[in-house]
Amino acid sequence: MVKRKYLLVFPPQVVEQPITYHLIHDYHLVINILKASVTPGKKGKLTVEVEGEEENLRQAMNYLASLKVEIRPVIEGIKWLEERCVHCTACVPGCPGQCFVVNRETMHVSFIEERCIGCKHCLSVCAYGAIILMEEENMT
Amino acid sequence: MKTIEEINAKIKKGKVVVVTAEEIIEVVKEKGVKKTLQEVDVVTTGTFSPMCSSGILLNLKPSVSLMKLGGGEVYLNSVPAYCGLAAADIYLGATALPEDDPRNKVYPGEFKYGGGHVIEELVAGKDIKIEAYAYGTHCYPRTEYTGFINIHSLNNAFLLNPRNVYQNYNVAVNLSHKVFYTYMGVLLPRLGNANYATAGQLSPLFNDPYGKTIGIGTRIFLGGGIGYVIWYGTQHRSKVPRTNKGIPTRPAGTLALIGNLKQMNSYWLRGVSLKGYGVSLAVGVGIPIPLLDEEILYYTLVTNEDIHMPVVDYGEAYPQGKEEVLEEVTYAELQSGEVEIGGKKVPTGSLSSYARAREVAEILKRWIKEGRFTLTQPSVSLEELGVSYG
Numbered sequence: 166m167v168k169r170k171y172l173l174v175f176p177p178q179v180v181e182q183p184i185t186y187h188l189i190h191d192y193h194l195v196i197n198i199l200k201a202s203v204t205p206g207k208k209g210k211l212t213v214e215v216e217g218e219e220e221n222l223r224q225a226m227n228y229l230a231s232l233k234v235e236i237r238p239v240i241e242g243i244k245w246l247e248e249r250c251v252h253c254t255a256c257v258p259g260c261p262g263q264c265f266v267v268n269r270e271t272m273h274v275s276f277i278e279e280r281c282i283g284c285k286h287c288l289s290v291c292a293y294g295a296i297i298l299m300e301e302e303n304m305t
Numbered sequence: 306m307k308t309i310e311e312i313n314a315k316i317k318k319g320k321v322v323v324v325t326a327e328e329i330i331e332v333v334k335e336k337g338v339k340k341t342l343q344e345v346d347v348v349t350t351g352t353f354s355p356m357c358s359s360g361i362l363l364n365l366k367p368s369v370s371l372m373k374l375g376g377g378e379v380y381l382n383s384v385p386a387y388c389g390l391a392a393a394d395i396y397l398g399a400t401a402l403p404e405d406d407p408r409n410k411v412y413p414g415e416f417k418y419g420g421g422h423v424i425e426e427l428v429a430g431k432d433i434k435i436e437a438y439a440y441g442t443h444c445y446p447r448t449e450y451t452g453f454i455n456i457h458s459l460n461n462a463f464l465l466n467p468r469n470v471y472q473n474y475n476v477a478v479n480l481s482h483k484v485f486y487t488y489m490g491v492l493l494p495r496l497g498n499a500n501y502a503t504a505g506q507l508s509p510l511f512n513d514p515y516g517k518t519i520g521i522g523t524r525i526f527l528g529g530g531i532g533y534v535i536w537y538g539t540q541h542r543s544k545v546p547r548t549n550k551g552i553p554t555r556p557a558g559t560l561a562l563i564g565n566l567k568q569m570n571s572y573w574l575r576g577v578s579l580k581g582y583g584v585s586l587a588v589g590v591g592i593p594i595p596l597l598d599e600e601i602l603y604y605t606l607v608t609n610e611d612i613h614m615p616v617v618d619y620g621e622a623y624p625q626g627k628e629e630v631l632e633e634v635t636y637a638e639l640q641s642g643e644v645e646i647g648g649k650k651v652p653t654g655s656l657s658s659y660a661r662a663r664e665v666a667e668i669l670k671r672w673i674k675e676g677r678f679t680l681t682q683p684s685v686s687l688e689e690l691g692v693s694y695g
């Protein structure tokens with residue numbers, strides 16, 4: 166079993182097709198939709214976490230490619246810079262994945278990356294520059 | 306009854322007993338008031354929070370000489386400093402922004418770099434680009450200068466903060482239907498979060514709520530170095546509603562502080578970027594409280610449950626100048642991660658670091674125990690100063 170994150174970009178002509186259904190039904194994948202923007206007649210975007218057998222995943226990718234769906238591995242990600250963090254806890258409320266966890270004894274914050282759905286809310290609330298986008302880090 | 310002199314004599318002999326503002330609560334539970342008062346000499350407090358009314362006073366000699374900066378212009382890493390002083394003195398405020406920063410023109414602004422960040426970098430020993438423009442005089446003929454300064458090249462560098470260490474402050478919520486970007490952080494609509502500041506039972510002015518031991522000349526931990534209280538801070542209020550234990554339930558006391566920037570470090574002076582609001586500086590401050598008598602000890606026993614903070618709507622009431630208090634919640638409730646406001650469970654976030662406040666109190670405790678830090682008798686206590694200023 167493997168688990169990966171992808172951004173799927175659908176051309177307008179396939180946006181109305183039940184593609185996610187086929188991924189689940191035909192390829193036995195567990196699909197967790199993290200973010201979606203789907204409007205009939207327009208280009209659609211779906212950020213998904215896909216879990217399944219390697220071979221099934223490979224076939225599913227071929228199926229998507231046959232529909233001209235663009236498959237981009239999600240490499241951009243939120244990174245928590247522990248040495249910049251002052252443990253103020255401003256990032257805790259509003260995070261839909263509840264990624265920032267506070268030890269209420271020590272009042273120290275920690276970041277559970279696996280929970281992150283990439284919504285970027287925390288980027289707006291961290292005043293200390295302790296949360297960055299991975300791609301930003303690559304630039305510097 | 307004890308005196309500051311007696312405590313300082315014990316510090317010099319290495320016999321002083323110091324505990325933090327958290328530890329004293331447990332000590333008294335175990336030993337009782339009388340025995341604690343005999344045994345413990347000092348309680349240390351701490352806080353680490355954005356404090357916008359902060360800044361640095363620099364004397365640029367010898368780096369920038371033969372130049373009358375008074376009436377001119379100076380930029381440090383493009384951030385403008387105040388030049389209305391003598392030839393070589395400038396003041397850089399924490400909230401100053403580069404002139405080409407877009408501010409909130411594209412809302413909400415990012416405010417990635419400003420005065421607070423220059424201060425952090427200067428303290429960290431980094432080179433800071435300086436651009437200076439003056440009109441030139443017979444005695445100071447130079448009109449332009451571009452170069453680099455760093456903390457070691459400066460004649461004087463003081464941290465000089467007109468208002469720090471707020472005694473109590475609003476808990477900010479947003480009752481409206483859109484996101485609000487405020488100095489209390491990002492406030493989500495329909496009571497999406499409750500943001501607060503201060504260090505609760507560790508906070509200096511909660512442990513001496515009437516300012517009986519703190520005043521002009523009190524030696525303190527400031528930004529990782531040593532500083533002093535110079536006056537009450539701007540917006541200081543002493544005549545405020547209080548609990549029966551004397552704890553203000555509204556924004557109340559503040560302190561003006563000074564210290565030698567050259568001794569400080571960037572772990573305790575951090576530039577802050579508040580989205581849609583601006584730049585600030587987070588400052589670590591710790592104040593020792595000498596346990597001179599039973600009353601002073603009593604106040605240091607304040608717990609997070611004793612601290613009641615006012616909840617204010619920043620979505621509508623605050624921007625209209627109405628500081629209506631929706632209700633009061635305790636610091637203990639806020640620190641648990643969730644408070645109930647108007648029957649709704651609201652997740653909480655702090656702008657101050659309780660973990661760092663605890664570190665300040667521990668460091669100050671160690672300094673005193675090691676004999677590196679002695680206590681001072683304020684020349685005028687905050688209580689005496691504050692009485693006539695409502």
